[in-house]
Amino acid sequence: MRIIKTKRGARPSREVRDWCSRFEEGCRSRGLRVTAQRRAVYQCLAEDTTHPTAEAIYSALRPKVTGLSLATVYRILESLEQEGFVRRVRTVDGAGRFDANLSLHQHLVCRRCGSITDSPLDLPVPQPLPRAAASGFVAEIFDLSLIGICAGCGRPRGRGARRTQPSSSPPRRAAREFQRRS
Amino acid sequence: MRIIKTKRGARPSREVRDWCSRFEEGCRSRGLRVTAQRRAVYQCLAEDTTHPTAEAIYSALRPKVTGLSLATVYRILESLEQEGFVRRVRTVDGAGRFDANLSLHQHLVCRRCGSITDSPLDLPVPQPLPRAAASGFVAEIFDLSLIGICAGCGRPRGRGARRTQPSSSPPRRAAREFQRRS
DNA sequence: GTCAGTGCAAATAATTTGCAGTCTT
DNA sequence: AAGACTGCAAATTATTTGCACTGAC
Numbered sequence: 352m353r354i355i356k357t358k359r360g361a362r363p364s365r366e367v368r369d370w371c372s373r374f375e376e377g378c379r380s381r382g383l384r385v386t387a388q389r390r391a392v393y394q395c396l397a398e399d400t401t402h403p404t405a406e407a408i409y410s411a412l413r414p415k416v417t418g419l420s421l422a423t424v425y426r427i428l429e430s431l432e433q434e435g436f437v438r439r440v441r442t443v444d445g446a447g448r449f450d451a452n453l454s455l456h457q458h459l460v461c462r463r464c465g466s467i468t469d470s471p472l473d474l475p476v477p478q479p480l481p482r483a484a485a486s487g488f489v490a491e492i493f494d495l496s497l498i499g500i501c502a503g504c505g506r507p508r509g510r511g512a513r514r515t516q517p518s519s520s521p522p523r524r525a526a527r528e529f530q531r532r533s
Numbered sequence: 534m535r536i537i538k539t540k541r542g543a544r545p546s547r548e549v550r551d552w553c554s555r556f557e558e559g560c561r562s563r564g565l566r567v568t569a570q571r572r573a574v575y576q577c578l579a580e581d582t583t584h585p586t587a588e589a590i591y592s593a594l595r596p597k598v599t600g601l602s603l604a605t606v607y608r609i610l611e612s613l614e615q616e617g618f619v620r621r622v623r624t625v626d627g628a629g630r631f632d633a634n635l636s637l638h639q640h641l642v643c644r645r646c647g648s649i650t651d652s653p654l655d656l657p658v659p660q661p662l663p664r665a666a667a668s669g670f671v672a673e674i675f676d677l678s679l680i681g682i683c684a685g686c687g688r689p690r691g692r693g694a695r696r697t698q699p700s701s702s703p704p705r706r707a708a709r710e711f712q713r714r715s
Numbered sequence: 716g717t718c719a720g721t722g723c724a725a726a727t728a729a730t731t732t733g734c735a736g737t738c739t740t
Numbered sequence: 741a742a743g744a745c746t747g748c749a750a751a752t753t754a755t756t757t758g759c760a761c762t763g764a765c
Contacts, residue, residue, distance in 0.1 A: 384719060384764050405755080420722045425755060427720090441623035441642075441678070445729065445754065459670045460623075468670070473663050474656070480679060481655050487684030488641045488650070494678040496623070497662060502669030566739050566744055587730080602747045607730060609745090627729065627754070721762075731752070738745080 360401040362452075370397045370451065374436055381434065391416045392427045396437055396451040402458075402467040404446045440467060441494065455493065461501035468501070542583040544634075552579045552633065556618055563616065573598045574609045578619055578633040584640075584649040586628045622649060623676065637675065643683035650683070 374393050378385050395408050403411070409424045428449055431437045440448045440458065444465055452469060455476060459468045472495065480490035556575050560567050577590050585593070591606045610631055613619045622630045622640065626647055634651060637658060641650045654677065662672035 379765095382719090382765095386720065386764070388721075418722070422723080422756075423721055429756095430720095439625050441625045443621050443623045445627050445629065447627065447754085459668065459672070460676075461670070462673070468668060470668065470670075474659065477656065480681075486641065486650065486652065487687065488643070488652075488679070488681060489687055490641070490679035490681040491644075492680040494642075494680050496676040497670070497672035498674040498676050499662075499670060499672040505669065505671055561740090564740090564744090568739070568745065570746070600747070604731075604748080605746055611731095612745095629729080717765090719762105719764085721760105723759095723761105725756105725758085727754100727756070729752100729754075731750105733750085734748095736746085736748105738743105740742090740744095 360399055362398055362400055364398075367394065367397045377434070377436065383430070383434065388416060388419055388423055389427050389431075391419070392424060393431060393436060393451070396431075396449055400452070400469055402440050402448040402450050404448055406446075408449075441496075442467070443498075458496040459501065460496050460498045461504055462498055463500055463504040466501055466503075470497075542581055544580055544582055546580075549576065549579045559616070559618065565612070565616065570598060570601060570605055571609050571613075573601070574606060575613060575618060575633070578613075578631055582634070582651055584622050584630040584632050586630055588628075590631075623678075624649070625680075640678040641683065642678050642680045643686055644680055645682055645686040648683055648685075652679075 371390070371394050374397075375385050375390070377383075378389070383389075391412050392408060395411055396403070399408075399411075405421065405424050405428055408428075409419065409421045412419055412424070428437070428439075428447075432439050432449070435453075437449050437451045438453060440450050442448050442465075443460070443462070448467060450469075455472055456469045457472050457474075459470050460466075474495065476493050480493055482489060553572070553576050556579075557567050557572070559565075560571070565571075573594050574590060577593055578585070581590075581593075587603065587606050587610055590610075591601065591603045594601055594606070610619070610621075610629075614621050614631070617635075619631050619633045620635060622632050624630050624647075625642070625644070630649060632651075637654055638651045639654050639656075641652050642648075656677065658675050662675055664671060
């Protein structure tokens with residue numbers, strides 16, 4: 352059995368290419384213009400499985416896309432979300448994080464470093480989604496997360512032990528706070 | 534069968550009293566001081582089932598607790614969370630929301646008005662929580678939300694129809710944005 | 716050519732922090 | 741008393757917006 356190594360936090364390039372072309376088609380069919388910036392932001396999200404923040408996307412892209420501005424990244428993310436190309440992930444810290452993976456999966460959320468990783472859903476999802484009868488709530492998305500401690504943060508940490516940091520997104524407010532707490 | 538009416542978003546006062554006294558004991562036993570402000574913030578959260586934001590708590594309390602400051606509310610909420618008296622709820626908008634209900638339940642999150650309501654968990658929770666073997670992640674909290682449209686926002690809205698607003702928390706950034714989108 | 720999309724800088728929102736004073740224990 | 745907790749104002753962080761300009765269609 353061969354192990355195929357991919358860079359940490361990276362999605363197989365085959366899949367990425369697929370998603371990107373579907374994205375461009377989708378844009379054109381809805382009359383959204385395919386600009387270098389939009390393409391870059393979407394591709395960045397498609398490649399990155401660490402659910403980066405707007406700022407992280409901006410930092411990753413700035414060297415490649417000349418003159419890109421943070422405000423634009425925010426605007427693009429909002430439009431991608433509205434058009435259903437990406438999903439905004441609920442977080443415990445203030446920062447918005449994004450996910451181009453729209454398939455049903457669960458998130459492993461580390462309460463120490465704030466990292467969010469995908470994991471296959473190991474629980475049957477009721478279909479159709481239950482209606483909360485009394486309240487009249489109509490559910491559309493089944494959003495399951497397991498909150499806990501990731502491998503890196505859980506390792507015994509004597510002298511020299513290092514705390515994991517999500518690769519593409521440096522720890523932000525809440526994550527920093529969690530680290531302080533330990 | 535008699536229907537016991539409680540104010541929308543309110544928890545039975547019996548339970549609230551219970552929780553509050555447990556809270557005060559807990560504080561004392563850990564050497565935390567029981568001040569009027571802390572008591573008020575915790576009680577507010579215990580009474581309110583709408584998962585209010587710091588700002589909402591502040592507004593609700595300002596008339597009652599003279600001279601209360603927003604910074605203090607934030608500080609108290611952080612301390613309550615660290616001590617495990619309340620849980621910070623993950624949200625899709627930027628605003629932090631809090632929940633004094635620590636029992637296992639799921640959240641119904643309205644993507645239009647941003648409201649978050651509790652609902653009994655109608656799904657078996659694997660015990661112990663699954664370990665994501667490969668990744669070494671150790672799960673502690675099972676966090677399930679159903680994201681969709683709440684009763685108020687889903688009602689047919691011809692002329693005169695009104696959009697629901699979460700009672701204790703006025704819509705914030707993301708919620709306002711959702712409303713704009715409709 | 717048209718106008719959606721962009722960059723920049725300034726505005727707003729959400730949260731945190733420094734410091735001097737206050738109140739619980 | 742001691743120092744944990746608070747209020748106030750100022751600082752930070754996260755995100756949005758106004759406006760003139762540019763590039764995809």
